Amino acid sequence: MAQTLPKEEAKARFSKIVSDLTKPLSQFGQSFQVWGFVLFTIITLFGYAYFLQLRDGLGVTGMHDYAAWGMYIANFVFFVAAALVGMLITAVLGLIGIKWITPVSRIAEMVAVAFAMMAGLVIVFDMGRPDRLLNVFLYGRLQSPIVWDLTVVMTYTVISLLLLILPMIPDIAIIKKNLPNAPKWQRITWNLLSFGWTGTPEQYKSIHRLVRVLAVLIVPVALAIHTVTSWLFASTLRHGWDSTIFGPYFVTGAFVSGVAAVIIAMYIFRVNYKLENYITDFHFDKIAKLLVLTSLVYFYFNINEFLVPAYKMKQGDDHHILSLFVGEWAGWFWFAQVFGNILPIILLLFKKMRKPTPMFYLAILTVLGAWAKRYIIVVPTQLHPHLPVQNVPEAFHVYYPTGPEIAITIGTIGMAITIITILAKLFPVVSIWETAKEDGVDMDTINE
Amino acid sequence: MKNFKRYISLSIALSVVFSTLVAQDWEVPLTEKSVVSPIAFGPSTQQHGKDLFNTNCKSCHGTPGTESFLPLNPPPGDPASEKFSKQTDGELFYKITNGKGGMPQFKNMLSEQDRWDVISYIRTFHKDYKPANIEVASEAVQSFSGTDLSITLQTNADSAEVIAQVKGMKDGQLINASGVRVSFLVKRNFGFLPIGDPATTNEQGLAQMKYPTDLPGDSIGQYQIRVKLVDDDVYGQVTVDQTVQWGQAFIYDNPLNYRALWGNRANVPLWLLFSYFGIVGGVWITILWVVLQMLKLKKLK
Numbered sequence: 001m002a003q004t005l006p007k008e009e010a011k012a013r014f015s016k017i018v019s020d021l022t023k024p025l026s027q028f029g030q031s032f033q034v035w036g037f038v039l040f041t042i043i044t045l046f047g048y049a050y051f052l053q054l055r056d057g058l059g060v061t062g063m064h065d066y067a068a069w070g071m072y073i074a075n076f077v078f079f080v081a082a083a084l085v086g087m088l089i090t091a092v093l094g095l096i097g098i099k100w101i102t103p104v105s106r107i108a109e110m111v112a113v114a115f116a117m118m119a120g121l122v123i124v125f126d127m128g129r130p131d132r133l134l135n136v137f138l139y140g141r142l143q144s145p146i147v148w149d150l151t152v153v154m155t156y157t158v159i160s161l162l163l164l165i166l167p168m169i170p171d172i173a174i175i176k177k178n179l180p181n182a183p184k185w186q187r188i189t190w191n192l193l194s195f196g197w198t199g200t201p202e203q204y205k206s207i208h209r210l211v212r213v214l215a216v217l218i219v220p221v222a223l224a225i226h227t228v229t230s231w232l233f234a235s236t237l238r239h240g241w242d243s244t245i246f247g248p249y250f251v252t253g254a255f256v257s258g259v260a261a262v263i264i265a266m267y268i269f270r271v272n273y274k275l276e277n278y279i280t281d282f283h284f285d286k287i288a289k290l291l292v293l294t295s296l297v298y299f300y301f302n303i304n305e306f307l308v309p310a311y312k313m314k315q316g317d318d319h320h321i322l323s324l325f326v327g328e329w330a331g332w333f334w335f336a337q338v339f340g341n342i343l344p345i346i347l348l349l350f351k352k353m354r355k356p357t358p359m360f361y362l363a364i365l366t367v368l369g370a371w372a373k374r375y376i377i378v379v380p381t382q383l384h385p386h387l388p389v390q391n392v393p394e395a396f397h398v399y400y401p402t403g404p405e406i407a408i409t410i411g412t413i414g415m416a417i418t419i420i421t422i423l424a425k426l427f428p429v430v431s432i433w434e435t436a437k438e439d440g441v442d443m444d445t446i447n448e
Numbered sequence: 449m450k451n452f453k454r455y456i457s458l459s460i461a462l463s464v465v466f467s468t469l470v471a472q473d474w475e476v477p478l479t480e481k482s483v484v485s486p487i488a489f490g491p492s493t494q495q496h497g498k499d500l501f502n503t504n505c506k507s508c509h510g511t512p513g514t515e516s517f518l519p520l521n522p523p524p525g526d527p528a529s530e531k532f533s534k535q536t537d538g539e540l541f542y543k544i545t546n547g548k549g550g551m552p553q554f555k556n557m558l559s560e561q562d563r564w565d566v567i568s569y570i571r572t573f574h575k576d577y578k579p580a581n582i583e584v585a586s587e588a589v590q591s592f593s594g595t596d597l598s599i600t601l602q603t604n605a606d607s608a609e610v611i612a613q614v615k616g617m618k619d620g621q622l623i624n625a626s627g628v629r630v631s632f633l634v635k636r637n638f639g640f641l642p643i644g645d646p647a648t649t650n651e652q653g654l655a656q657m658k659y660p661t662d663l664p665g666d667s668i669g670q671y672q673i674r675v676k677l678v679d680d681d682v683y684g685q686v687t688v689d690q691t692v693q694w695g696q697a698f699i700y701d702n703p704l705n706y707r708a709l710w711g712n713r714a715n716v717p718l719w720l721l722f723s724y725f726g727i728v729g730g731v732w733i734t735i736l737w738v739v740l741q742m743l744k745l746k747k748l749k
Contacts (some may be wrong), residue, residue, distance in 0.1 A: 050556060059688075083543055136516075139712070140714065141712065141713045141716065142713070142716040142720055142721060142724050143709045143711065143716055143717070143720065145708070148724070149727055151724075155728070155731055155732070155735075158735055159735060161737055162735070162739070162742075165740065165742075169742075195742055195745045196744065196745060196746030197745060198749070200749055202748035202749070203745050203748045206741060206744075206745060206748055207745070209741065210741050212739050213734065214738060217731060217734055217735075221731060343724070390519070391518065391519065396743060
């Protein structure tokens, strides 16, 4: 923390921060309209594809008796994975007192909330009869990991949402005061979510305590959500899924994709919201090192996950491993491993690469690699069942996602981005009061 | 990479060619080719062969004459086809006996006579077949030509025997039906299974069967038996069921009745029940507490 600034200087500094961080909230310029139109188109296409799926059933997808989980579930695993970054940054780094996360943690929470919400929705989109969702709760067996999964996805979404809103309450009170001419929908939301904030020391004490409780609570819940997701696979006796390290393998992979997703969001907000003075090269450098660390841990788990079975080459596993390494899935596999894991480790070792622009492009490749990785975790195993695939239509030997399936998948990604976009128009993406406090603005000025 | 793919496709191509060669190349020793059935084929061997075919061969070879065999490689083939009809009795016998590849060996599963009976049944689909054994079938199966057949059962608890009395209408009179094939069955989990081969009624219209006494029955050793006419295409469905107490008492211990991971919803293991609701309850109570505290922020002046 910097030295406390003299009163006049503090006032000037604070009003600069407020105006820099709130300006984007009231700007709906041409590029934003184009952006909105793109998202609207993606969601409209989704709407049509989902209408087809509701009308004609899951037959419009490429899934069949063997590949009963396809692109949707791969996408679901990806969303859950990327959502874990909220826990990593806010809770783990926050609790051990890492300072540089101040301008990053809210972006990470927004990404986490959007992805966790969409993870829940993707499960519904994967159902041929979504009207039967309630049956999971009415008739579900507690013995089934699917019931556990639904439970943790909902719980994690709620905690992430609270962890987004709670530290934001002082900010909401500030923007309410500073943007009196904002559109009605923004003002209503701010009124609702400021919880009568006046900035008393007791109130600050209370939210500090609540954030701390939630930060502790979210660590096991976040580990649970992705571990249970991995158990959906690992608790079945299938080649490629039958693994004892699937839980940590998924969690560490989740941190890689989540950090990469946050880097993308950081870059976009930095450029579009002109936040170069807040999300600085220093922060990019730090989060690049975080990506290297998470990628190294993930690399370690990848070695365990593939080297050990490949050394033994058990019958069935051999076919699976060969198809990934040199067979029909080799393209997907090496794309995922190189871009989703190895490249970030190597490139980000160089200082020149730890700059916003190269990191942005690298993060996009990493996210694509991470998505591809989920796809080859879900699909190939199902196409190598224990009994030979015979006496079935030719199409059952392979799995190709269909047009509606791809449109729905892209639609869900579009929806996640839409949620982030709306959140970033409602609330400042960088915490005003925490930034001001770190810059040496006294609490009285902040609360004025 | 390229080379690897080439090896894969080459080996697939080779294996296809090889398996076709193998299928074509099922050589039967010359001495075996000319073997003929020791007894002549006739309606009784054909009938028995049909029963055996349906239980042992149909699952792969399908119904003869309908090309409904399984699409395996090499294809099992339709027994009515030329592939079979051009083979000698000895060749068919050798192949059924010894098997090869996907075709199982029936040496120890069917007696020699059974195997010949299957061939005699297959031969009924081959128009041009001339029996190698010139001796014409001497035994014609007696067959009852009346109608409205009925079965009455008489059971002997001491010897676990069932005597079926078959009667039918012929020329306006109810008479004992002789020469009618009767099968004896017992109810198991998924349906009725035959006890021995079907028996044929004698002049008094009687057929009998001794039931095993070591079968698992219900909790007091009861099991259900069924007696029915085999040729239901001729006589219609004629079936009699009866419960007998000749089996071993068997109390089925349903694993679903226990609290276990594989159990139904009501039988969730207690450790799981408490863990789940303990964890979920703890987390959600904390969440609700946080939300309540948020609502109280207003009062913290």
